[in-house]
Amino acid sequence: MSNAVQDSALETLLLPVFEGRVAWPSDGALFLNARDGWPLHRQPLPGLVAEQGFKPAFDALQRSGINLLDEADDRRFPLVLLLPPRQRSEARALYARALSRLTDGGVVLACQANDEGAKSAEADLAKLIGPLTVMSKNKCRVFWSQPGNAVNAALVDEWRDLDAVRPIADGRFLSRPGVFAWDRIDVASKLLAESLPGDLRGRAADLGAGYGYLSAELLSRCAGITSLDCFEADARALALCRRNLDAESKRLPIACHWHDVTSGLPGRYDVIVCNPPFHAQVGAERPDIGRRFIEVAADALNPGGRLWLVANRHLPYELALNTGFDAVNTITQQSGFKIIEAVRSRKAGGR
Ligand SMILES: C[S@@+](CC[C@H](N)C(=O)[O-])C[C@H]1O[C@@H](n2cnc3c(N)ncnc32)[C@H](O)[C@@H]1O
Numbered sequence: 001m002s003n004a005v006q007d008s009a010l011e012t013l014l015l016p017v018f019e020g021r022v023a024w025p026s027d028g029a030l031f032l033n034a035r036d037g038w039p040l041h042r043q044p045l046p047g048l049v050a051e052q053g054f055k056p057a058f059d060a061l062q063r064s065g066i067n068l069l070d071e072a073d074d075r076r077f078p079l080v081l082l083l084p085p086r087q088r089s090e091a092r093a094l095y096a097r098a099l100s101r102l103t104d105g106g107v108v109l110a111c112q113a114n115d116e117g118a119k120s121a122e123a124d125l126a127k128l129i130g131p132l133t134v135m136s137k138n139k140c141r142v143f144w145s146q147p148g149n150a151v152n153a154a155l156v157d158e159w160r161d162l163d164a165v166r167p168i169a170d171g172r173f174l175s176r177p178g179v180f181a182w183d184r185i186d187v188a189s190k191l192l193a194e195s196l197p198g199d200l201r202g203r204a205a206d207l208g209a210g211y212g213y214l215s216a217e218l219l220s221r222c223a224g225i226t227s228l229d230c231f232e233a234d235a236r237a238l239a240l241c242r243r244n245l246d247a248e249s250k251r252l253p254i255a256c257h258w259h260d261v262t263s264g265l266p267g268r269y270d271v272i273v274c275n276p277p278f279h280a281q282v283g284a285e286r287p288d289i290g291r292r293f294i295e296v297a298a299d300a301l302n303p304g305g306r307l308w309l310v311a312n313r314h315l316p317y318e319l320a321l322n323t324g325f326d327a328v329n330t331i332t333q334q335s336g337f338k339i340i341e342a343v344r345s346r347k348a349g350g351r
Helices: 008-018 055-063 088-100 118-129 153-160 187-195 213-221 235-244 287-300 318-324
Strands: 029-032 048-051 077-082 102-113 133-137 140-145 166-168 173-175 202-207 225-232 254-258 269-274 301-312 327-334 337-343
Touching (some): 008 102, 029 088, 077 088, 088 102, 088 153, 102 118, 118 153, 173 235, 187 301, 187 327, 213 269, 225 235, 235 254, 269 287, 287 301, 287 318, 287 337, 318 327, 318 337
Parallel strands (some): 029 048, 029 077, 202 225, 225 254, 269 301
Antiparallel strands (some): 102 140, 133 140, 166 173, 327 337
């Protein structure tokens, strides 16, 4: 699948380095919430180490030869670059972590797109480390400083745990800022859960499992499910999913996979449930991702296997559904969403 989307924030992040306004340190630099793209390859960036918890972005960095941060590597760096996430509590906690990784006299360099909240991101960093140097380009703001003694240590302490794990939904699930619909049960997923028929049975998978809501509902509504594989790209969501399904995992085999679903699935299933993503990390709506999830589900289902899917009503998934499945039924349309059951032929190799 093509991911050739222009990444203006990444391009702008590196501008101060390319223009010689921020010196690339000989001891290397740490890049938090890193993404791959041509700016990382335009000139040598010796000692660059990247961290990324979203599997497709992690895989892209790895494929292009960027060194990825080892869990055991607790070094401090003279330059920490970051692309703050959109969710503000998560971004504030990431700033606090960036500072904890900075050597004395080191530089923090961050960039965000204007339409993703660049002004707030800049203001937040300034609260932590004082006045910043700022450049505005490519509809993004890039800002940096060598904070030295200007760090507001009390605020760093406060922000460090802003994205901590906590109970939501009256204590039924654990979640944290930054994961999909982190502080609630997503309305589309709830509609899908309420539509699931009790007779779904056999080996099941949840594609894009998030913190595990849909999986938990599938297990509580369908007693005939014999095993469950949860596939999720966001490492933090997956860790929550594992914890949220812990009690169920004593009853049946449950495996949680840090996995890019668009790359295909390693197993075969009788049931797949899915509320597919329709955005990538960067840029506008991406219905191609949802279509790819549907193709992957069709390929991974056994003859007679059933996909239960929820989608925004306007998303064009019909062709992918009709190509991959032998029977496609719209079960309901409500509140801007459609619930679809798609069934594979009972004949082996159906498609
Ligand atoms: C619409 S959310 C659904 C979350 C969850 N199933 C729920 O019901 O609340 C889609 C999920 O897919 C994940 N995701 C996005 N791209 C993915 C990919 N390529 N492979 C696997 N998961 C992905 C997102 O991190 C997100 O958790």
